[in-house]
Amino acid sequence: MTARAPHFDEQTLLAYWLGETDAAQTDTIDLHLLGCHPCGRALDELVALGHAVREAFDAGLVHAFVSAAFVQRLVDRGRRVREYRIAHNGSVNCSAAPDDQVLVARLHAPLASLERVDAVLCLSISDAEYRADDIPFDAANGEILMMPKIAIVRDMPAHVVTVRLLAHAAGQERPLGEYRLNHSPWAG
């Protein structure tokens, strides 16, 4: 079986898989994939990579800043999501129950007109500092949603996470807010 059409590149295959191609393009790629082993393998590799990303997230091993819509989809799917809302410059006592699957910290901040936001995370039990540059944020709702690795957090001793937000606008960087997450192991 020989594919007469030229092979598709990775971006096109991914666009096809994610439903970004129009009906005519989708038909063309469908037919090509039924006859082309190399393109099929390339797509399978992409899909497998995506599957592993999902598995990693489901295992609680992915830290990310996400959207409120994403969190809502997790809830809609029946995932056990524990959320903490933290007022601007506020603090919260937090923990992770054994059956929690996702932790979300909703950091409230004045985000309107900002071009970029960075976050600097410090743990009271470590000297290390983690800097997250250019994080996604929801300016309209004044909210940043942070998902830590729940598989790691769940086993940690009591500690405090300090999150400092830095705002960028008009070429200037300035402090935007500071938050304290007082973690303690689940008491039951």
Added chain:
Amino acid sequence: MTLALRIAAAGAVRDIEAETALYRLLAPRVRRYGLRHLRDAAAADDLMQQVMLLALDQLRTGRVREPERVVSFIFGSCRTLVLAMHRRESRREALLELHGESLASAEITIAPRHDHERVARCLDALRERERSVLLLSFYDEKPAEVVAGELGLTAGNVRVIRHRGIAQLRRCVASGRELAA
């Protein structure tokens, strides 16, 4: 497509070797089509069986006009059956009764898999936006327009970030494989 011609030529006598080879070659591709259009592994498995059994049945009985163009026949069958499955119509049981026994256990290509713990470590190495975009894109298989709307980006920007993130993730995963080998 020699295999299809052999199956058609054998007719009722049946060329089991050619049938099995054709099934192994095309069934994974039909399953992939099913995953793309049905977004459900069990439904994709159903589609795979239905389409392949239908194709083999039609080849054997001389009802595929051009056996060498069996891929086009399968494409048409996929489209028709996916529409039918969307309408909850199914011919699976009847076809399985007719021909399923000899083919249901045929092996098909196993899709590649990645170690998710390795992938998690590689995700750590990405930029924040790359990780966010890949997670939102892959977790629910959302198109760039949706991810862009949720993260305050343009769809074009999401595609660029996604492409860059996948390339880096793949390099990282591949280097881990090489180290482990």
